[in-house]
Each structure stands twice: as structure tokens, then as C-alpha cells.
Amino acid sequence: MNTMPSPDLQILLNEYFAAGEMYPRWPWTWSAMTPDQAAALDTVVERWISTYNKVWAHTEAEIVPACWRQHPGLAIDTTVMTWGYYFAHHDPRATPLVAVQYHHQALVHFRSAVERWLGEEPRKCRTGQHPDSWRAGPESLIDLMSGNTKTVHNEPHMPLRELHFGFDHLAAEPEPEDK
Numbered sequence: 001m002n003t004m005p006s007p008d009l010q011i012l013l014n015e016y017f018a019a020g021e022m023y024p025r026w027p028w029t030w031s032a033m034t035p036d037q038a039a040a041l042d043t044v045v046e047r048w049i050s051t052y053n054k055v056w057a058h059t060e061a062e063i064v065p066a067c068w069r070q071h072p073g074l075a076i077d078t079t080v081m082t083w084g085y086y087f088a089h090h091d092p093r094a095t096p097l098v099a100v101q102y103h104h105q106a107l108v109h110f111r112s113a114v115e116r117w118l119g120e121e122p123r124k125c126r127t128g129q130h131p132d133s134w135r136a137g138p139e140s141l142i143d144l145m146s147g148n149t150k151t152v153h154n155e156p157h158m159p160l161r162e163l164h165f166g167f168d169h170l171a172a173e174p175e176p177e178d179k
């Protein structure tokens with residue numbers, strides 16, 4: 001058994017257990033991650049998804065496809081599920097009840113939500129043909145509401161670190177290599 005966390009996981013655990021900081025960089029908050037931390041987080045979430053797909057994806061609709069990063073809602077959800085798993089199974093403060101809640105509430109919800117996070121053509125995503133138009137319907141309505149008349153199509157890939165949801169004062173500073 002490997003007794004040490006992988007280097008990627010260690011980078012994130014340093015933030016997870018950072019004590020005494022006013023604004024800790026919780027490793028499930030993409031906008032708080034530096035580019036190096038975001039790269040580590042990407043690897044750790046990818047590992048969780050790989051195991052999830054093998055253990056808990058019992059139907060096609062429950063499979064998380066390789067294009068998960070291009071579906072920000074799914075990417076954020078898989079990230080909190082990754083750390084929810086950690087908290088339920090490995091955090092020193094975990095209790096059996098936390099694990100029960102994770103498995104009987106969070107995971108049940110997640111499995112039923114994957115299909116919706118993928119948008120309008122989930123099968124294309126699952127066969128490696130992620131369509132840029134995966135959210136064309138809602139995007140056109142959102143544009144209509146805001147009076148935007150430009151032709152609507154989804155951005156091919158929204159950088160997860162830029163999604164601060166208005167909490168930009170807590171976002172990590174961009175670094176030179178961060179384009």
C-alpha cells in the first residue's frame with residue numbers, strides 16, 4: 001500500500017488542512033486555485049471520475065464522459081463530490097452518518113443529475129463527440145432575457161478557474177502562465 005498521497009493530492013491537502021488563514025483555498029473551489037493547484041485538482045477529480053464510472057455508473061445516463069470539463073455544472077459537481085468522498089471516508093472528522101449522507105443523498109442525486117448536466121445531446125458526449133451546441137436552448141433564452149440579439153452558441157470551453165460566481169475578491173490571483 002502506498003502510504004503517501006500522490007503529489008497532486010498533497011498539493012490540495014496542504015490547502016485543505018491550511019489552518020489559521022482568513023481565506024483558505026478550499027480545493028473544491030476552482031476560482032480559488034492557483035494554476036498549479038488547478039492542475040492538481042484536475043488530476044484528482046479525473047481519478048475520482050474514473051473510479052465513479054467503474055463503481056457507480058450502472059446505466060449509460062450515469063456515466064461521466066471525458067468532456068466533463070466542458071460542462072461547468074458537471075465539473076463543479078464532480079469536484080465537490082470528490083471532496084465529499086474524501087470528507088466522508090478519510091477526513092479525521094468523518095462519522096458513519098456523514099458517509100451515509102454522502103452515499104444515500106449526495107451520490108444518489110449526483111447519479112441522477114449527470115444526464116442533465118450534459119445538456120441536449122448527452123450520447124454524443126459519451127461517444128467522444130462533445131457538441132459545442134450542448135446548451136444552445138438555454139443559452140438562446142438567457143440571451144433573449146438579457147436583450148442580447150447576437151447569434152447564440154455556447155463557448156467551447158469555459159475555464160473553471162474563472163467561475164467565481166461574484167466572489168472575485170476570494171479568487172486566486174492570475175499568474176503569468178495563466179492565459
Ligand SMILES: [Zn+2]
Nearest residue numbers: 067125130131
Ligand atoms: Zn460534452
